[in-house]
Amino acid sequence: MELRQILINATSLAVAIISIMLQLGCNDQDERIDELIDKILVQQTQIQNLGTNVESLISQIAQTENGIVNQKEEIKQLRTHITTFEEENVPALIEIIKDQDLVINKLENQIASLENQLPVEVSVKAPENMQYIPAGEFNIGDAFKEGHKDEQPVKSVFIDAFYMDTHEVTVGEYKKFLSETNHLKPNWTKISQYSPTDQHPILYVTWHDAMAYTKWAKKRLPTEAEWEYAARGGLTNQRYPWGNDINSKHVNYKRQVGKTMKVGSYPPNNYGLHDISGNVAEWCLDGYDQTFYNRLARKNPFADGNIQDVIQRVNQIRTFRIIRGGSWDGDENNLRVANRNYRSPSDTDRYFGFRCVKSLKPIEDIRWNNN
16 A cells, blocks of 8 residues: 555544544643644655655666666576587687697798708708708607507607718727827727727717717717607608618618628618618617607707707716617617617617717707797
8 A cells, every 4th residue: 555545634633633632531732732733744744755755766676676687688698699609619719729820830840941951052062971851840759559658659840950970980980089089998809899890880889978979070969859850761650761671681680790780881761871770779869758758849859958958068967868770689679760778878888889960050049849
């Protein structure tokens, strides 16, 4: 019931008051009655105004409730639109971003490749007894899953161009190094048993010996990734530097000769490298890391992080170092280009020697471990 429906006029109010006062035995109270009537009428007016205000507030509350309902509906519709957008458009946007990332990566690799590519007439002028290895991408690791877990996962990496020795460092070349330095001489009796001439590969040398030689020669040892890239000679997913099959026409292995052969005795791979597999296994610059391929950088990966630091503190290095390529004693598995081996940097043996590489750019200008 609205408040104004219960309002009464002054006459009715006066009659009601007089009646009540008579019942109570009150006489001659005209002034008191008039005063009461005035107060009641004032209060009645206030009540009437209050009723109007209440009705106005009720109307405003109703409008607010309607607004809230409308806003809830709009929010619901907005959420529906967002969900639909996410379901229909976000996956497509993600794929577009991925595609663009691949395009950018390919462009970066092409730019890096162009930076490293040399004209044919210049590449022929590689340093004496070295071969030019062009920049490019390859899949590092065991695509056949025939080796150890440390050869997985297979990943595509980019390698800057460099030069690599055509053959393993020979006994004669190592003798020249010794004649011009004060480096400790090896056990020639042991060496001559398996490498009898100056044209045979040097062996019984430690990783530290190899590093000392490369410093003297103004070269360095190859990184593990550079070694495998060069050994593959541009072939994709092949077991050996020449293909998937192996025989004694390709390589000195499995004790078929019983010692090393003169360097260059077997056909080179497609990059002109002789004995990159077999004859003697070869020291690499990297330390051994069983899980290295899990975190392999996309460009010029190197296991020890800072290549300059390793070269500068070579005499303090005591961690296992990578050996690649298999030897005259190794079997088919050892000679796979993906096969990884390692030894202490102070070890020597009749099964391993080394070869050198040389960067086209200053080593500090190469983006090592770049993603």
